[in-house]
Amino acid sequence: MAKNFSTRDENYAQWYNDLVIKAGLADNSAVRGCMVIKPYGYAIWERMQAALDKMFKDTGHENAYFPLFIPKSFFSKEASHVEGFAKECAVVTHYRLKNDPNGKGVIVDPDAKLEEELIVRPTSETIIWDTYRTWIQSYRDLPILVNQWANVVRWEMRTRLFLRTTEFLWQEGHTAHATQEEALEETNQMINIYAEFAEKWMAMPVLKGIKSANERFAGAVETYCIEALMQDGKALQAGTSHFLGQNFAKAFDVKFLSKENKLEHVWATSWGVSTRLMGALIMTHSDDNGLVLPPNLAPYQVVIIPIYKKAEQLEAISAKVDEIKKSLEAKGIRVKYDNRDSLTPGWKFNEYEFKGVPVRIAIGPRDLENGTVEVARRDTLEKNILEITDIDNKIEHLLELIQVNLYQKAYSFRDENTFIVDTWEDFKNQIEKGGFVLAHWDGTSETEEKIKQETKATIRLIPVNPKPETGKCVFSGNPSSFRVYFAKAY
């Protein structure tokens, strides 16, 4: 499995690609830029979905579903929104095929041209706000707290498995509020939920902050984001929460009568995370031996592998494994017993190591005699012989330990790769080497643009409550009162 697997040092991009494919997470499909998410990868995504969905519902949100297609005219209603998405839209122009008169397969029937083209949604603000108009008349209809799990299509020039695919899966929350304060509070609440999810479930430390005007979502007044640092020193935007102001309400004429009987535009937010989180997860923890999964998201947290020569031995081992498995499952631990006879134990060890299963238990005749098992942890690759007595508590504890260890390891990595820089020379050098660079910035888009042109670095985020500190912009030398985070990004 891990044969012909590149190391991170050799070629990080290659390592990532190989890992995704060889660990059975996803594959390139017959369609350019679109991936097939395989069962093992999808199982991880399902666990992410389940955890997020619960967090959304616990904060009062409901799920709904809106159409895949959006009438073209909807896109022209919010000026900056069109501008942001126009270049990457798939457009449906016809609704029928027919047999090629020349006898070669099928062709698009020219008589089946659509009156108005349909856009395959790149995001759903427009169709949703067009719908909200009919849902909202009074302040009593607010707030609307809706989330949708869906697929979207963005026709990107270049794609990478999970990180940027033409079609991807995500959730998009779209909320409507009577006041600005409430909408801002929602925006903030959701970015906090994303940060909590990233840290508690993915064991991935994130920075929270605000996007600069250049990086802001098309149509938003303010974009909040979480950013994580990948092992190659590049930043990855892992989630965003947008305060949309009244932009979409105005574009789609969504008004309500307030308590004071005044007609007002509705305030909006939208927020989302995507299958890109899979990429973030992989690039945060995995190593040259393959995938490393945090126990909270691993499809199976423990794999048990029998070691035996004769069928009678397997029988005795399986009986013991059955006991162990039941006791672990009683603790809510997800366990897989791999008793396939066609593969050797060594093969299985490598297989599950590559697939990132947090804990492996091996049990053979020797263990049966001694009342022990061999327990190996994926994060440190340590192996220990443990007494079977109380194994459920031991494993439960170990899984918690691994979850914490992965977070701490990633946290230290980010810490060691965050640099405070004051001169343009140092800035350029550090950006070249990678990591987050904390530097002063004069607050203008022009400067940000020039820095990007010269170094490829962008402002990943502006801290929400920056530590006041007088300084000079690293590029222009103009005065600045706090530092912002720069990095090269995915």
Next chain:
RNA sequence: CGGGAUGUAGCGCAGUUGGUAGCGUGCCACGUUCGGGACGUGGAGGCCGCUGGUUCGAGUCCAGUCAUCCCGACCA
């Protein structure tokens, strides 16, 4: 959209001056194995991306075409 590369067995690849389609791995059967990717024997598996041309003969030469991947610019 620019640059680079590749299409041959499920997967990874080789294929010389044009002359019977190969290797590794995986797959199937049987046997021996099994504490870190076991081995033997036998077997199945091919529109050589597609279209056209040159030739007695094309995986190989020529022209076209389609597709995918990688690197950039654009983006979650």
